[in-house]
Amino acid sequence: MTALLELDKLSLAFGGLRAISELDLHVDENEIVSVIGPNGAGKSTVFNVITGIYEPTEGDVRLAGESIVGKRPYKITTLGIARTFQSLRLFQNMSVKENVKSATYGKTKATPVESILRLPRARREEREVDALAEEVLGFFGQRLTGYRWDQPAYVLSYANRRRLEIARALATRPRLLLLDEPAAGMNPKETHEVTELIGRLRNELGLAILVIEHDMHVVEGISDRVVALDHGVKIAEGSYEAVATHPAVVEAYLGRDPEALAEGA
Amino acid sequence: MAQIGVDEWVAQSGGRRDQGTGWRKLLASAEDRVGWWPRLALVVFAGLIAGQLINDVNLQNVAFNGLLYAMLALGLNIAVGWAGLLDLGYIAFFGLGAYGFAVLSSSATGSGGNGGTHLPAIESVPVVVVVAGVVGVVIGLIALRLSGDYLAIVTLFVGQAFMEIVNNIDPGTLGGVNGLYSLDSFHSFGHQVTSPLGFYYLALVMTVALAAILHLLDTSRTGRAWRALRDDQLAASAMTIPVNKLKVMAFSFGAMVAALAGTVFAAQQNTVFPTNFTANILILIYACLVLGGVGSIAGAILGGLVVTIGEQLLSSPNDAGYLFYGLILITLVLRVRPWRYLAAVLAGVVAFGFAARGIVGAISSSAVAGGPGSGGWIGSAVKHYVIVPSSPATYGNILYIVLICALILIVRLHGIRRLLTVIPTVYIAACCWESRLIVNPSITTQIMIGAILIVTMAARPQGLLGTRRVELVDQ
């Protein structure tokens, strides 16, 4: 069986700097894979290559066996890979509901003329999109429903912005979800909620999920498999326990000896 | 980190706005109660009543111009307000529409004034609009290879290129600098629009229809996508939105609206000249949009009307005073609080003026020998107030520079010092106005249009009817 997402000897260089080197990685259907690694290890860059923002220098990215290298980001998302951003990139001036609805552009078809005349297809799509938005926002309990629907995104709290980013990504109806540090900046209670949420996304929506996360409790709680990166190279892969205690991983985080640790800090 | 209390504070902000005081609250609650369609109907109704009331041909033309600029601002809003693209070539499409109509529906292109093509408007207008749309797509595609800033320069060149082409191409086709004459009026199905009132109604229908269409578009998936890409292009493309396609669409839709406005303009004027499509007109349209509120349909219409009316007032020495002194008074009333200070400032302005004139008059009677430029009762009211020498040109120029320096100074000062500076500044403004500005109303108009852009952007970037936006500045 082919994996849902497959990175095949993926490399990316900016000028002389190799950000990713010969990375092999796969995510199966309905699987949660965590990517860990120190800051600057190239984790977010991997996301950017998968979603088409950067084009790899070498290697291939395949979604369900088909290469998606060279496709525009919007095309890739339409094919079924949605993402969130580490540095929150919501549509600040749009309401919560509109943020989610805007992500359905690729799955709707009404032309401007149909929309202006409110022809049947435009009306039907609008109803569907509306229902979808409410459904997706309902995933977060009371957090993003009710009066919040019509609030502009910029008034939301930090945690709610992170939730809205996930909701917006879900509205694209993805098969694979890429979450970039979903628990960053959250308090312990909220972090716990995120852990549960990611599990629910897999169980209830049947998604495959690739997560970048620094919080080891989250990683431990959700991962079927963990991949550790350092300097754009995969240094370990396997179960959480195996990776967390892997000497190369410990070294990447803590350094080889006290002097290196001091330099790294 | 969640900030304590911020969530609640923000959640209540809507409530706090409703609890505002006085007319603001009334206005806000009235606005909430009335939906979109009733508001549009209200505009139509007001427009029809106005049409019945205005008998003067001049005023009918002014009303037509107001609606024309409203239409132009609506079109500009698509690219600038919704998609966030600074389109400086917009004027070329207005010109394209006008010249297109002139070529398709006039005697101008035939020999001896008898030939030419005389397509009815129902055929020529759609042809012109579609051509403009296609040209818009082509230019949009080129411009899109560039990031936002370069777009401005390429489109600015488009406007310049248009001027160069119509000025220099074979005068037999496009008339060169002399323009094209004797165009048809709008005619279709045996009916034609010829009277100024007829054109006013035509413009009213078109503006309202356009506003309705744009509202429907704004609330559709396309409108949402535009707003998304204006807020964050990268995130939009990661959310299935084909950014480039939508930008080209915005550009091209704007071009079509401009061309449509151009056809009506050409038919109403009966002529087209290259000078109708200069950068000055572009700035005027920008002023309409910015004043009304970038991104807002109602704002674009209001801006078009306000700027046209202001322009009209300025061109008459009797009425210009209303606008000028009225603006000063409104600014003072809105900005000087509490009312005790306001009263003091107003009294100070009056007293300062009479004192200054008294002193200067005592020293040299020729220094106050000139009369005010204003006519009407304003003229007689300020006659013994302002200092205008018998040959006021140089004096007025100096005052103008002093006035600008004083305004800059006011921006820098705060508190009581600012209030004290306001008093002589208002007086200088009045003297400068009476001695120089009102003498050259056309130049004064242009300066004021430029000032609208600068002042609105600094003081109220959302304009009269827009919503304030937040934007993450990413370098």
Add this chain to the structure above:
Amino acid sequence: MQEFIQTIVNGLQTGCLYALIALGYTMVYGVLKLLNFAHGDVYMVGAYIGYFVIRWFGGPTSLSIPVPLLLLIMFGLAAGGCGLLGVAMERFAYRPLRDAPRIAPLITALGISFVLENTVLLLFGGEPRSYSTERFISFSTGIHFGHVSIDTVQILIVVVSVGMMFGLRELVQRTTLGKSMRAVASDREAAEMLGINVNRTIALTFFIGSAMAGVAGVMSGLAGIQVANTIGFLAGLKAFTAAVVGGIGSIPGAMIGGLFIGLAESFSASYISSQYTDLIVFGILIGTMLIRPQGIFGRPALQKV
């Protein structure tokens, strides 16, 4: 052949002027990411300052001071006056908008340009004015061989421009101010935290850029270009094109771009058509954008995520 050389000489002259204006565009863009549309009008104001200096000292036919001194005063006053104008623009119009949406300062720039043009129209009237340089610097001075003539004014323009460009490069590369400018350009907030006076650096950037535009204005007047309130628009547009073609934000780019546009314009006027030179410059801009969008010296921008 003679025509060819003469065309090159004329192109270099125009190109130097464009390059000087383009430097102002490029510096301000580099530091603030702001397109200052009013920059062309600063050049126009410079041309007027030069004109009034000549008038002040007795007019072109009966100068009361020696020509070199006159030139010095013209350049000095134009540079200083335009520099201050630039600083005032920055302080009162652009600074309040530094964190506003990207489109806001651009619209303000349109407004400033319009106000400047019409203020000059109000104060000095619309009739074009001429320096009448030939009355005090004879065309017959300079270098002549065959039918090719390079007069003193042209030599002056090229020498002064090239001198200023190299001076600017040294300033940006070597001085503390230059380092501050580069620091502010790459990250304003970080620069501020490191103790760089950002406001002062930006104001000085505007001063230097505008001063060079002022000098360019005087030189264009000396070269016989008519002075009118509308000359800033086209000159600004072309200089801007030069900056983009050279790679906006790059100082050598602005120089090369300016010379390139100047030469292209003079060649198209001599060999193709004098009516459509603007269109040809436009064509060059489009061509550059399609082939090398970052310009000759620009580096492709890396998209930050």
